[in-house]
Amino acid sequence: MGKGANLVPNEADKSVSEEIKNFKWSEIRQNKWIVIDNHVYDVTNFSKKHPGGKVILMNNVGQDATDAFTSFHKDMNKVEKYLKTLKIGKVVPESDVNQNEERKDELNKDFQQLRKLAEGMNLFKPSGWFYSLHFLQLIVLDLIGTYIIYKSGYDNWLTYFIAVACLVTTQAQAGWLQHDLGHLSVFKSTKMNHLAHRVVIGAIMGFSSNRWNNRHFKHHAKPNAIKKDPDIRISYFYLLGKKLPEEIGKKKKGWLPYNLQQFYFFVTLPPAGVILSVVEQYIYMIRYMKIMDMLWISVYYLRWYFMFASSLGILGAIKLTFLVRFFYSFWFIWSTQMSHLPMEIDYDKDLSWFRTQLITTCNVEQSAFNDWVSGHLNFQIEHHLFPTMPRHNLYKIAPHVKQLCKKYDIEYQCKTMSQATFDIYNCLKESGEIWYEAYNS
Structure with a gap:
């Protein structure tokens, strides 16, 4: 009986080991x-x-x-x-396992501990007050812009552009809200986040929810990784980093003067980016039959028609749409690209999650204005490390991120807004010069 009792668990252990x-x-x-x-x-x-x-x-x-x-x-x-x-x-x-791999495993474990610390501090818990007030500003600004257009139309150019400014601000702030919803950081319920995301990005902004998610999460998973991050796939118009400019230059390719891209980038990428985004999203929705996205976007156009066509006419409402999106594109591009373009752009090196985000992302100094104008993405490092963390809590985890950086001798870059903007110019200039030298060598 004793032997049998010992044999049974041994047999069970053997079968389990064979399964694994x-x-x-x-x-x-x-x-x-x-x-x-x-x-x-x-x-x-x-x-x-x-x-x-x-x-x-x-x-x-x-x-x-x-x-x-x-x-x-x-x-x-x-x-x-x-x-x-x-x-x-x-x-x-x-x-x-070599020393670098051991160090990588140690960093991974420390980062997992940092996540547990953030969870213990309730930093993944959204503030209902914060997001309610944020949504309220969208309604107020939209109503003010609509009221001014309704009362003045084109009669007074000053009031017209005040209305445009209100509508542009609505779009920019809606952009930050849809970003939060897309990252599931506004509601506890995933379904509520998805539904609200469709409403904000579709009905308020006129963009596809599914297409945004599909593209944006690729960026988060592999930021600034050549061939993997769609946000840097703009090599026909601009060359970024050091690797691509040299590779393309050596191949004697280039149908634009990339050595001058630091000048034309600022005036061409924002509007061109929005136009390409609109075209891409319709191709995406038709290809994958995203009917719900099409319906929510149709709400946006109906809303725009009823709000402005009576005062400006159909053509005037269309012009207003393009004008608002034109100015919004500059706000969006400048706010987002200053955190990534000046950082390392290279092929995927399979580094740890923590190190990957730190070498491809930088922060902009905290202030009430910087927080508001960038939708708290001036804390881009913390956002990339913890994508589902509500943005109003990002500053709370920042000191702990800095400590981990110090332990592993990883640079934590935080710049002023002006420096971050000027660094876009500098990195584009450097990349263009690398291409030019390789092309003419």
Whole structure:
């Protein structure tokens, strides 16, 4: 009986051990699997069904995606149901790990502790008052702009441009709100965040919710990574970083004078970016049949028609749309690009999540104006490290991020608004000169 009692658990242990397969990193990279918390997942077939899109998964295959996974997924209970069906084994601890890999693992563990600290400080809890007041400003500004147009129309150019300023501010601040909703940081419920996101970005701004999510999360997962971050895929018009300008210059390619891009960037990218974004989103919606996005955008155009067509006529309402989007584009581009363009732009090096965000992202100094005008994305570092954290809490975790940077000798860049803007000019100038020298060598 004693022997039998000992044999049963041994047999059970044997069957369990046979079920759990161990894989080396070489196998994981070769088969393009993903690792989360040392567990291996085969996402080959699931990638097509992934709610965030196939590309964002493919950009992380063969790598440890633990921190990226944790940063993007809020409802872990729901996600676990999918993960269980994809799990195929565990990672084999390798004895020949070099010092850099050990340091990377240590940093990953410290960052996970930092996340637990943020959770303990309730920094992922949104403030209802903050977002209610933020939404209220959209309504007030929109009503003021509409009232001025209704009363004055084109009769008084001063009041007309005051109305335009109100409407531009509405779009800019709506842009920051939809950004928060897209990151699931406004409501506790994921469904409520998704619904409100469609309303704000669709009905108020006239853009596609699905297309924004699909593009923006690729950027967050691999910021400034060549061929993986869609926000830097503008090489036909501008060359960014040091690698691409040299590569393209050596190939004798370039149909624009990139050595002058620091001048034409500021006046061409904002409006061109908005136009391309509108064209891309309609192609995306038609290709993937995003009917709900089309319906919400139609609400935007109907709203704009009823608000302004009676005072300005249909042509006048269309002109107003382009004018508002033109000025909004400058606000949006300048507020977002100063945090990324001057930073490292290179091919994906499979660095730790923490180090990746710090070398590709910088902050702008805190002030009431900077917080408001940038939608708190002057804390871009903290936002990239914790994408689902409500933006009004980002400054609270910043001192702890700085401490971790100091421990691992990682530079934490925080600039003045003027310096950050001027650095865009400097980095574009440097990239253009690299291209010019390679092209003419």
